[in-house]
Amino acid sequence: PRRRIGVMLVNLGTPDATDYWSMRRYLNEFLSDRRVIDYSPLLWQPLLQLIILSKRPKSSGEAYAGIWNQEKNESPLLTTTREQTEALAERLSAAFGQEVLVDFCMRYGNPSTPERIEAMQKAGCDRILFFPLYPQYAGATTGTANDQLFRVLMKLDWQPAVRTVPPYYDHPMYIEALANTVREAYAGLSHRPDALVTSYHGLPKRYLVKKGDPYHCQCQGTTRRLRDALGFSEEEVVTTFQSRFGPEEWLQPYTVEEVARLAKAGKKRIAVMAPAFSADCVETLEEINEEIKESFEHAGGEEFTYIPCLNSRPDHMDMIETIVKSELSGWI
Incomplete structure (x- = not known):
């Protein structure tokens, strides 16, 4: 495929459904992240697997069920992140045509970071701008999102060039x-x-x-x-x-x-x-x-x-578009 530039929006993550096993898979991935819970695995994992994950999936599932997007059968976070991606893609297409490909992934759950980064590379993206949607930097949010990107790169023989977007808390x-x-x-x-x-x-x-x-x-x-x-x-x-x-x-x-x-x-x-x-x-x-x-x-x-959060408001999308164009400087 011809060379393109990829822009990947990244958010925390979402379970696939609200049932016990879907919630357990999601919570296990989330709470096993050493950036999030940094206790020794020798102490933490028995507590997590035997006690926390036997009870918490039910209560968390009930919380998600109360806000679940029934029409699309997905969490509101997934719905909104997709809307943000589509809005940004439309804006960048108007500015750069087909030269830029916009997609999104989650740190935990689906669509996963490995899946979407590999798909972006197969689509011809040899340069990727990775945009964690966290205004303030924390190791447990931006840090772990970037970690996951770097893990993907470690497994690729032919790595794309990547840039990560810095925190924008004061933009x-x-x-x-x-x-x-x-x-x-x-x-x-x-x-x-x-x-x-x-x-x-x-x-x-x-x-x-x-x-x-x-x-x-x-x-x-x-x-x-x-x-x-x-x-x-x-x-x-x-x-x-x-x-x-x-x-x-x-x-x-x-x-x-x-x-x-x-x-x-x-x-x-x-x-x-x-x-x-x-x-x-x-x-x-x-x-x-x-x-x-x-x-x-x-x-x-x-x-x-x-x-409400900024979600896909036009002024929020104006900000994301402005940051993306700035960070793409020299690539496009």
Whole structure:
């Protein structure tokens, strides 16, 4: 095939279905990743295989079932990532014709990174731009996505040239897209929220303290720039972390506890957004809209507004297109 350039969008992953064995396969791959859980396999794997994976697939399957795209029989994350890919492909086709091929893959589950990278190479792509859709860098997200790419390359006799997209937590177009979602949400409310909660996915605190992971700093950087773009005061915007797993201390404050504290402190109306997620998924549609909302209302909160992720919004796709074109500089 003639030479082409590949652009690969990458997201976390999704189970193939909500049944026990589909969930178990997905969770086993996810929780066996040493970037995600770095305990010694000698200690962790017996606990994972004998206890966690005997119970968690059922509860996780129920959570996914509540948000599952029944029409397409897939998770919302898969649906949205495909929409983002199709939107980007249309834009790049208008700019470069057939010279650029756009596809997507998942770090865990399907479509897998090895499958799609190999398909892209067979389609003639001797240069590939690998784009992890994580605004803030963490070893457990961007790092492991890139690891999987490099594992694929290690098995190829003829390797394509590759570039990986750096974190974009402070990109002006990303900040403006986030600000637009807040402005639109607030415009549709009868009363202005007392606080805006920016809820990021959590991470064990020792990853920051002992490993120097920049994730926490970059999350704070995103919130600070968003606050400035909106013209909000420091008291109006709160940074929190969700999805804690296991007994050890994670980045704080925990979202589920902080929204309850806000309600008890008299902030009866809040809006919650998830800037670390490029697409709505189980952590936003189920965890935020159910568990975290319930915590707020149980503590006396009255009005809870969830602001959706950027998904395939035009301003989000403008940002992705701009970053891709910049990173392709010299190749096209």
